[in-house]
Amino acid sequence: MTVGSCATGSRESGQDRKVAAFSGLARVPQIAWPSPHPAGTCDAHPGRVRERPNRHAWKACEVQASVGSNPTPSAMSDHDIHEVAMQAALEQARDALNHDDVPVGAVVLHEGKIIAARHNERENYQDPTAHAEVLALQDAAKHLGRWRLQDCTLVVTLEPCVMCAGALLNARIGSLVYGAADLKGGATASLYNVSADPRLNHNFPVTHGVLAAESTTLLEQFFASRR
């Protein structure tokens, strides 16, 4: 697992602190969970591609297709799969810049395939709930025809907020992978840990720090451009 750099410890106020909060992992407890569940418990329809009418259309795609010479998902480690999926999530995050949204992207993996890919559209829709994770979960549920996503992994460029962590919980998500820690709002390690609270009716494993530097750079550039 790639672990991001630590927070800068900046003493500046305002935006500087905001940027610093995105700049990597704090000394937060890493959840001692096993690697994501085994695949193959799904009732989905592999290969089915759903067309969306809007300009944010996505297509189901073979994750393994863009990874080196590995011919099959089984030849890829979880680490490889997570990095490929995170690259797709980063691509989504960059798309958010087209409508001046904070660049955060998310994809949902199911049986080695990306079945949903979305980015933050809060500004675009003027919708406070239009975070990348929520939109991706909605698309994944529609794609699979069910709200339980226990055999899916959500891969997101930034640690989920309280709302999105709650959505993951309610989706019974199989596992979560994220890039940069959000020290000011993260709800799966940094401020709260919804993923491992024994009082809740569902817990899920979390892998963090995957391509965290790339995610942090995107966020830093975005906030710097707004100063």
Ligand SMILES: [Zn+2]
């Ligand atoms: Zn969120």
